[in-house]
Amino acid sequence: MQKLAALSPVHYHSRCLLYHAEAQTEFLLRSVEPDTCISSIKQCRTLQSLKSVHASMLRSHLHLNLFFSTNLIAQYASLGSMSLAYSLFSTSQSSDVFLWNVMIRGFVDNGLYYRSMVLYRKMRGLGIQPDNFTFPFVLKACGFLRNLEVGVRVHGNVIELGYESEVVVGNSLIAMYGKCERLDISRLVFDKMPDRNIVSWSSMIGACAQNAHYEEGLSLFTRMLEEGIRPNRIVILNVMACVYRENEADDVCRVVIDSGFDLDKSVQSAAMGMYARCGKIDIARRFFDEILEKDLVSWASMIEAYTQAGLPLTALELFKQLLSQRIFLDSVILLSVIRACSNLASFQQARFIHGFLIRSFFKNQIALETALIDVYVKCGSLVYARKIFDRMQERNIISWSTLISGYGIHGHGKEALNLFDQMKASIKPDHIAFLAVLSACSHGGLIGEGWECFNSMSRDFKVTPRPEHYACMVDLLGRAGRLSEALDFIEGMPARPDAGVWEHCLEHAEYI
Numbered sequence: 001m002q003k004l005a006a007l008s009p010v011h012y013h014s015r016c017l018l019y020h021a022e023a024q025t026e027f028l029l030r031s032v033e034p035d036t037c038i039s040s041i042k043q044c045r046t047l048q049s050l051k052s053v054h055a056s057m058l059r060s061h062l063h064l065n066l067f068f069s070t071n072l073i074a075q076y077a078s079l080g081s082m083s084l085a086y087s088l089f090s091t092s093q094s095s096d097v098f099l100w101n102v103m104i105r106g107f108v109d110n111g112l113y114y115r116s117m118v119l120y121r122k123m124r125g126l127g128i129q130p131d132n133f134t135f136p137f138v139l140k141a142c143g144f145l146r147n148l149e150v151g152v153r154v155h156g157n158v159i160e161l162g163y164e165s166e167v168v169v170g171n172s173l174i175a176m177y178g179k180c181e182r183l184d185i186s187r188l189v190f191d192k193m194p195d196r197n198i199v200s201w202s203s204m205i206g207a208c209a210q211n212a213h214y215e216e217g218l219s220l221f222t223r224m225l226e227e228g229i230r231p232n233r234i235v236i237l238n239v240m241a242c243v244y245r246e247n248e249a250d251d252v253c254r255v256v257i258d259s260g261f262d263l264d265k266s267v268q269s270a271a272m273g274m275y276a277r278c279g280k281i282d283i284a285r286r287f288f289d290e291i292l293e294k295d296l297v298s299w300a301s302m303i304e305a306y307t308q309a310g311l312p313l314t315a316l317e318l319f320k321q322l323l324s325q326r327i328f329l330d331s332v333i334l335l336s337v338i339r340a341c342s343n344l345a346s347f348q349q350a351r352f353i354h355g356f357l358i359r360s361f362f363k364n365q366i367a368l369e370t371a372l373i374d375v376y377v378k379c380g381s382l383v384y385a386r387k388i389f390d391r392m393q394e395r396n397i398i399s400w401s402t403l404i405s406g407y408g409i410h411g412h413g414k415e416a417l418n419l420f421d422q423m424k425a426s427i428k429p430d431h432i433a434f435l436a437v438l439s440a441c442s443h444g445g446l447i448g449e450g451w452e453c454f455n456s457m458s459r460d461f462k463v464t465p466r467p468e469h470y471a472c473m474v475d476l477l478g479r480a481g482r483l484s485e486a487l488d489f490i491e492g493m494p495a496r497p498d499a500g501v502w503e504h505c506l507e508h509a510e511y512i
Contacts, residue, residue, distance in 0.1 A: 032056040037068050041075050047084075050075055066092070070099045077106030082115075095128050105137045113141035117150055130157065132166045139172040143179035151176045164192075171199045178207025187216075202235045209241035217242035225255065236261055240270045246278045265291065269301035276305035284309075299325075300333035307340045315340035316349065329360065331368055338371040347379040354384075366392070370399045377406030397427055405436040413444020420453070431463055438472035442479060450476045 032040050032053055044050035054072060057063045063072070069092060076085035089103045100123050107116035120138045123130065130138075135158055142151035155173060163169045170193045177186040186207045193200060201224045208217030221239040224231070231239075236256055243249045253262075253271065261267045268291055272284040288294070288302040299322045306315035319337050322329075334357065341349040354372055362368055369392050376385035389395070389403050400423040407416035420437040423429060429437075434457050441450035454473055457463040470493055477486035 032060060032062060034062060034065075034068075037062050037065075038071055041068075041071050044075060044079070047076075047079055047081055050079060066094055066096060066099065070096070070102055073099070074102045074106070077102070077109065080110060082106060082110050082112060095126065097128060097131055097134065100128060101131070101133050101137070104134065108137045108141050113144045116141045117145070117147070120154075124157070129161065132163050132169055135163060135166075135169045136172040139169075139176040143176040146180050148177075148180040148182065151180055165194050167193065167195050167197055167200065171197075171203045174200065174203040174207055178203070178210050181211060183207055183211040183213055198229060198232050198235065201229065202232070202238055205235060205242065206238040209238055214242040214244060218248060221252075231255065231259055233261055233264060233267065236267055237270050240267075240274045243274045244277050246275075246280055249274050249278050249280070265295060265298060269297045272298075272301045272305045273308070276309050279309070281305060281309045281311065294325075296327055296330060296333060299327070300336055303333065303340065304336040307336055307343060310343070312340035312343040331362065331365055334362060334368055335371055338368070338375055342371070342375045342378050345378045345380075347381055350375045350379050350381070350384075366394055366396055366399060370396075370402055373399065373402050373406070377402065377409065380410065382406060382410060382412070395427075397423075397430055397433055400427065401433045401436045404433065404440060408436065408440025408443050411443055413440050413446045413449075416440030416444070417446070417449055429461060429463070431466055431469070434463060434465075435468055435472065438469060438476070442472055442476040445480060447476060447480055447482075 037057065040053050040056075041050070044053055050072075054063070057068065057072065062068050069088060073085045073088050076082075076088065085106050086103065089099065092099060100119070104116045104119050104123075107113070107119065116137060120130070120134070123134075135154065138154050139151065142148075142154060158164050158169055158173070170189055173189045174186045177183070177189065186204065190196075190200065190204045201220065205217045205220050205224075208214065208220065217239060221231075221235070221242070224235070236252070236259070240252060243252055249271075252274070256262050256267060256271070268287050272287050275281070275283040275287070284302065284305045288298060291298050299318070303315045303318050303322075306312070306318060316337065319333075319340075322333075334353075338353055341353050350372075353375070357368060357372070369388055373385045373388050376382070376388070385403060385406055389399065392399060400419065404416045404419050404423070407413070407419065416437060417440065420429070420433070420440075423433065434453065437453050438450055441447075441453060450473065454465065454469065457465050457469070470489075473489060474486045477483070477489065
């Protein structure tokens with residue numbers, strides 16, 4: 001009977017658990033020797049096991065070895081414990097560039113971009129020379145923070161230290177300038193590169209897609225193929241984002257098949273969005289139906305495709321089908337669903353998705369809460385929009401701008417200005433925030449306040465007005481019947497007025 005019991009599934013499972021627990025305990029208690037130190041660190045998959053190895057290193061004084069301690073810091077960072085990683089780093093007092101690179105990379109990999117930039121500045125202040133491995137991490141941080149000023153300064157360091165010809169550094173510069181909306185400099189860096197790899201092409205095409213220079217991105221892709229360079233998955237995904245015509249989509253799909261990426265799920269999902277943008281939602285759906293094992297990205301892409309195609313009800317129906325699949329949802333797909341509700345401008349649907357988010361414990365996520373504010377604004381329910389805003393534990397510039405814009409759209413200019421003043425106390429306004437408040441002044445007929453906001457852009461916040469800001473001011477003056485003042489304003493513009501500026505001017509001229 002004992003032998004039979006030992007063979008039972010429950011008993012066998014318990015023995016397996018006991019065996020693994022004993023093995024883990026043995027690993028934790030095992031002393032760390034110099035020849036096994038690195039492998040012991042890299043085997044750790046939990047903080048508990050890494051702390052045990054760390055303790056053993058302290059007992060045997062291996063932590064005093066710079067190479068061992070650097071690997072320990074890297075492992076703490078990879079497990080997400082930046083506090084412990086930085087604590088160890090701070091005690092080392094070493095000027096070894098590899099150690100500093102590990103710490104900077106740890107901050108970047110964990111999304112602590114500002115901390116990485118501060119550490120880089122400290123590194124330079126101490127006279128420690130960065131190398132070709134330092135710059136990609138720092139430039140990545142600048143790109144994610146859209147901090148062009150620091151990015152340009154780091155670019156100067158790259159040139160000063162002679163790393164501008166390094167391919168990896170060049171690729172990072174292209175990506176950084178692309179994220180900072182300076183495609184012209186991205187292209188300059190790309191064209192001056194003495195050597196390029198597939199990442200160079202991918203970064204440049206991706207920068208074109210991010211900055212809506214789709215024709216340029218497609219042209220680069222064609223040139224890359226003509227030069228005999230075989231595309232990888234990232235290049236394919238980036239060029240698909242540049243496609244807005246069916247014939248171009250068909251051409252890209254032929255390259256996808258020739259390159260062997262036709263069964264790649266991420267490529268199939270991108271193809272759905274590509275054909276949806278081309279107005280071929282039926283082809284997008286065909287791609288979706290042909291995926292045998294649909295993952296969350298597949299569902300999200302099809303829901304987003306329906307939303308972009310102006311079919312929000314179909315998008316919501318597909319979302320309800322997804323719920324029956326018992327797939328764990330993430331914020332990306334929920335943003336697509338919220339956008340579908342936003343297009344419907346239905347208060348009932350807004351309440352449905354809001355309730356779903358609460359029941360699913362998707363609270364305190366800035367992107368989702370901001371999207372919900374936008375939904376309620378479009379439904380005309382500023383009360384609910386303000387409730388969500390007031391309950392947010394953290395807000396970013398988009399959260400503030402969305403509600404400011406909402407007040408403006410519904411004619412509550414004074415409330416928009418009050419909120420803008422509150423925002424300035426904690427966050428520096430950007431061009432989007434100024435556009436929102438100028439639009440609110442225009443809708444509310446607040447001429448004096450509008451002028452003050454416009455003048456404060458460059459005066460107080462070093463934000464250069466764009467054509468859309470000038471168009472807002474023309475609209476503001478035109479609504480007030482001050483057409484001659486609007487014309488004088490247009491003539492005083494530093495750049496040639498675009499169609500949007502003249503459109504607002506002519507629109508109000510009809511009523512005078």
